[in-house]
Amino acid sequence: MATRHLxxxxxxxxxxxxxxxxxxxxxxxxxxxxxxxxxxSVTMINVDFRSIKGHKNTKEGSSNPPLINLVxxxxxxxxxxxxxxxxLQVCREFVVNSxxxxxxxxxxxxxxxxxxxxxxxxxxxxxxxxxxxLQENSELQKLxxxxxxxxxxxxxxxxxxxxxxxxxxxxxKSKQRIGFKSSMILDTLPLHDxxxxxxxxxxxxETKYQIFALKPAVQQAxxxxxxxxxxxxxxxxxxxxxxxxxxxxxxxxxAAEAAEDEDLVIFLKxxxxxxxxxxxxxxxxxxxxxxxxxxxxxxxxxxxxxxxRDGSKEITESQxxxxxxxxxxxxxxxxxxxxxxxxxxxxxxNPTNVAEALAQSRQESDATAKEERLYRTSRMTEMEDxxxxxxxxxxxxxxxDPRDYFDSQQANAxxxxxxxxxxxxxxxxxxxxxxxxxxxxxxxSEIEAMGLSAHMVRPEVALTVINGLxxxxxxxxxxxxxxxxxxxxxxxxxxxxEELLHYWTSIQELLRHFWSSYPITTSYLYAKTEGSHxxxxxAAGGNKGxxxxxxxxxxxxxxxxxxxxxxxxxSTLRVGSAKENGKGWRETxxxxxxxxx
Amino acid sequence: MASAPSKLYADDVSLLVxxxxxxxxFWSSFSLPFSKFLSHVLSxxxxxxxxxxxxxxxxxATGCNSCDYIYDSSSATSTGAESGRMPALCSDxxxxxxxxxxxxxxxxxxxxxxxxxxxxxSGSLSMALCYIQKVFRSGPLHPQPRILCLQGSTDGPEQYVxxxxxxxxxxxxxxxxxxxxxxxxxSAFLQQASYITGGVYQKPQQLDxxxxxxxxxxxxxxxxxxxxxxxxxxxxxxxxxxxxxxRTIDMGYxxxxxxxxxxxxxxxxxxxxxxxxxxxxxxPSASNVK
Numbered sequence: 001m002a003t004r005h006l007x008x009x010x011x012x013x014x015x016x017x018x019x020x021x022x023x024x025x026x027x028x029x030x031x032x033x034x035x036x037x038x039x040x041s042v043t044m045i046n047v048d049f050r051s052i053k054g055h056k057n058t059k060e061g062s063s064n065p066p067l068i069n070l071v072x073x074x075x076x077x078x079x080x081x082x083x084x085x086x087x088l089q090v091c092r093e094f095v096v097n098s099x100x101x102x103x104x105x106x107x108x109x110x111x112x113x114x115x116x117x118x119x120x121x122x123x124x125x126x127x128x129x130x131x132x133x134l135q136e137n138s139e140l141q142k143l144x145x146x147x148x149x150x151x152x153x154x155x156x157x158x159x160x161x162x163x164x165x166x167x168x169x170x171x172x173k174s175k176q177r178i179g180f181k182s183s184m185i186l187d188t189l190p191l192h193d194x195x196x197x198x199x200x201x202x203x204x205x206e207t208k209y210q211i212f213a214l215k216p217a218v219q220q221a222x223x224x225x226x227x228x229x230x231x232x233x234x235x236x237x238x239x240x241x242x243x244x245x246x247x248x249x250x251x252x253x254x255a256a257e258a259a260e261d262e263d264l265v266i267f268l269k270x271x272x273x274x275x276x277x278x279x280x281x282x283x284x285x286x287x288x289x290x291x292x293x294x295x296x297x298x299x300x301x302x303x304x305x306x307x308x309r310d311g312s313k314e315i316t317e318s319q320x321x322x323x324x325x326x327x328x329x330x331x332x333x334x335x336x337x338x339x340x341x342x343x344x345x346x347x348x349x350n351p352t353n354v355a356e357a358l359a360q361s362r363q364e365s366d367a368t369a370k371e372e373r374l375y376r377t378s379r380m381t382e383m384e385d386x387x388x389x390x391x392x393x394x395x396x397x398x399x400x401d402p403r404d405y406f407d408s409q410q411a412n413a414x415x416x417x418x419x420x421x422x423x424x425x426x427x428x429x430x431x432x433x434x435x436x437x438x439x440x441x442x443x444x445s446e447i448e449a450m451g452l453s454a455h456m457v458r459p460e461v462a463l464t465v466i467n468g469l470x471x472x473x474x475x476x477x478x479x480x481x482x483x484x485x486x487x488x489x490x491x492x493x494x495x496x497x498e499e500l501l502h503y504w505t506s507i508q509e510l511l512r513h514f515w516s517s518y519p520i521t522t523s524y525l526y527a528k529t530e531g532s533h534x535x536x537x538x539a540a541g542g543n544k545g546x547x548x549x550x551x552x553x554x555x556x557x558x559x560x561x562x563x564x565x566x567x568x569x570x571s572t573l574r575v576g577s578a579k580e581n582g583k584g585w586r587e588t589x590x591x592x593x594x595x596x597x
Numbered sequence: 598m599a600s601a602p603s604k605l606y607a608d609d610v611s612l613l614v615x616x617x618x619x620x621x622x623f624w625s626s627f628s629l630p631f632s633k634f635l636s637h638v639l640s641x642x643x644x645x646x647x648x649x650x651x652x653x654x655x656x657x658a659t660g661c662n663s664c665d666y667i668y669d670s671s672s673a674t675s676t677g678a679e680s681g682r683m684p685a686l687c688s689d690x691x692x693x694x695x696x697x698x699x700x701x702x703x704x705x706x707x708x709x710x711x712x713x714x715x716x717x718x719s720g721s722l723s724m725a726l727c728y729i730q731k732v733f734r735s736g737p738l739h740p741q742p743r744i745l746c747l748q749g750s751t752d753g754p755e756q757y758v759x760x761x762x763x764x765x766x767x768x769x770x771x772x773x774x775x776x777x778x779x780x781x782x783x784s785a786f787l788q789q790a791s792y793i794t795g796g797v798y799q800k801p802q803q804l805d806x807x808x809x810x811x812x813x814x815x816x817x818x819x820x821x822x823x824x825x826x827x828x829x830x831x832x833x834x835x836x837x838x839x840x841x842x843x844r845t846i847d848m849g850y851x852x853x854x855x856x857x858x859x860x861x862x863x864x865x866x867x868x869x870x871x872x873x874x875x876x877x878x879x880x881p882s883a884s885n886v887k
Contacts, residue, residue: 436621437702441695443624443631448691451683456636457808465806469813472828 005029006094008087010080012036012045013067020081027094032070034080045078055095057088068092130159142502143509153513161512177385184210190243199247201240211239216273221266230263242267608820610651610740612732614725615642615747617667619658619698620716623750629779629804638747639687641811646670646686648816653740655728657721658694659748660701664720666728667693715753718746718786722763722774729772741819742772743796749779752786754838754845764790773797775815779804785834785845792833799828841867 006027011020012034023036034045047070056069066088070078082088134141147153181187188211190199212219218239226235242264245254258265348354492500617638624631642654656668668690722744729742744767767774773796776787783800791798801810817825838845839860850859855869865872 433621433702433705436625437698439625440619440621440631440698444635444691444695444698447632447635448688450632450636452636452639452687456633456640457806461803461806462809465801465803465809466813468802469810469828473826 006091008082008091010034010082010087010091013079013081020079025080025091027091027098029098032078034078047072047078055092057092068095070095139502139505143506146506147509152510157513161516180210180213184214188214190240190247199244201236201243203236215271216277217266217271220273221263225263238263239267607649607651609818610649611645611818612653612655612729612740612742613645614655614657614728614742614744616718616721616725616744617656617658617694618716618718618746618748618750619660619694619701620714620750621661621698622714623716623780627749627779629807633805634807635691637808637811639683639690640808641816642668642690643684643686644812645816648818651740655725656690657724658697659716659718659721660697661714661716662701662704663697664717664724665697665700666724667697714750715756716748716750717756718748718752719756719759719763722746722760722767726763726766726770726772729770733770743819744772744774745815746774746776746787746790747779748776748784748787751780751782752784753843755843757786757838757843758840760786760790764793768794773819775799777801777807777810777815779807783834785836788830788833789835791830797827798830 006025008025008027009022010025011022012025013020021036021038023034023038026033026035030048032045032047036044051072055071058065058067066082066085068080068082068088068091070080072078080091082091134144144158148155148158187202187207190201192199212222222235226232230238238261241257245257245264245268254268258268345357490497615638624634642656645654646652652670654668654670655666658665658667668686670686725744729744732739732742764774767790772794774787774790774794775796776784776791776798778784778787778798778800788798790796797814799810799814801807814827817827836845836847837849837858839849840857841859841861841863844860846858846860850862851857852859852866852869852871852873854871855866857866857868859867863873
């Protein structure tokens, strides 16, 4: 990768199909130069890397010749054909590196997201996987188009946070492999056609694999003999002849043929490899396994054991069963202890020490043995292909819906407010009934006389009423009612809802990248956080009327000046702003997307 | 209009039954004068009739001693002359209202009424529901009925049972009860009515914009309410009043047979007559403890 200077033979073409002018392509750090072989030809190219916008190349494995297409800033392109694909790869790397160094960055020149980024060499498979993911998930495709093709994020950054998606695809395939068929032996045996008296050996790849699995000697022979001593065909012919001899069950003929052909011997005799494997398995068995361990080792508590000391042979239960002890029990216990031997190395003069040391020795052996045993059992009993993949150990985040708390508080707050306000408006009626009725009738005749006026509602009053009503309708405070699970989003028409959700996901995406570049350690990260990112953040949200934040309710502390931003009262989302560098809150309104998170 | 039933009804034809509160004690001490209130309401009724030529409006007045039909837009008789200042609807309505108030006063002369008198909401609700039932039985094509209560006076807890019955029958017939309450405190009955029947409860903050409230919220017909969002109330006061004393209570006793609510323990249910057993004491049976 450190070559500053690259010289390759290439042909310069104006179109991909035509034949080219052969010549020499020379690439240095800053420019590309092409000199044709023919000194009389006039096409000499000297291009600065800065004027190259991007490049395309044909893929290895396709039927196209190895071409690289360098696209210029002003339009127009240079097409070079190389002699082979390795040349092409080398040149391509060089071009990529030079372009990266000149700070251009690679921009996709096609609509489909087939872009090679700076520092990764993507394999075809991965590219295909990405395209497949994008095609399947339209939401992802929209985000990709918006950010990567809009030059806000680079391809690698976009996919960096989605490693799980890319990996997940591969791990979706079950780790379980299909086993062998039970008709394995039959498959490897020849078919006998009784009419023509012919034996047919059907050797497919699968049957060859089965033969190798069944007969390790054959496999070993295959490795040894092919392709050194004989071709594969010969090998299998010999194998079939050996099988034929087995089929005929003629030991003498077999011995005769074996004497002639030493290769056949391998096929005819017993499988040595199997025997040696069996022997190895026996050697591997844990000799410390105590297969004598038995429940009967507990000589004390088993009934019907031995001779009672007092000589009576009664087996009837008595009340003093607990206190009986037989002679045989004592003997057996002594035998056990003798076999154990002296386990401690302590001076015998102090019985406390002795007792402690004995207790300790018993405990220690117990603990380590137990651990070992558990470990071994777990390893033996686990079936790997049925286990789930071991991801990073974490507990899922459980954030309770804060609306539950706030809603209940709202109702209380409003109730008290309402009561206090209502108390002031109580006017007492001091009229008696006659006066009251008289007043009513007077009002009726008044309006009869007046008639209906054109301006019964003043315009500003009407405007206030309308504003109040729409605020009431759009507010999420009043969500109490019959349908508890309905969220604000469900009440919106579908197109609006989808647009809102798209904005939400794009804002989240940008924020993720914004916050991941903190702490700012390199100038690249600094440039990333300033400028276009944040601009796009506000553009994505603000212009469409949803980028607003409310002043926090009591209890939410303003965020520190380091991570400056504002917090929605209903979520812990932080909207960063490069311009704001102090504490405080932005004074704009925000629609809390209640049901999304 | 003999040809009307043969025409196809659109989705948004509505029958609006307006229950107008004419409690004089309330109106005489209220900030919005009754005449202004009437002008808002009359304009609103006109606009309802303008929305669709098959819309119908029925006005029922809720007095302190009686209730009566004041206006029915589908009746052919309109004896009022159309003066220059107002359409025939209004003069008709106002005349009838005047007559009703007089009659109401005469009925109330025997009892002593005071400022805490409530209007007979249960009566007017029942009358409205009867009218709506008549409309339901009038034929296959009928407008979609709803009830709008324009109420200002406080709830009378003695009407609790009757109002709840009316509310449940409205719920059964799927008739929403909208409420526009103009009094000081929230009305528990009307909140419950709107909540149970699926109507809208609104307490206007600005009374001189009453027409704006009426035309924005209460003019929407039932078909449009499926896609229009109307303001929701914050909470509903579900307190009941006891059947024996008609007091509003939070906790009480309930008969398990007929679900009547009492504030004190009774030996016998006053509604259905079932005899109540002895109340269980809270001491756990000693035999269970070992």
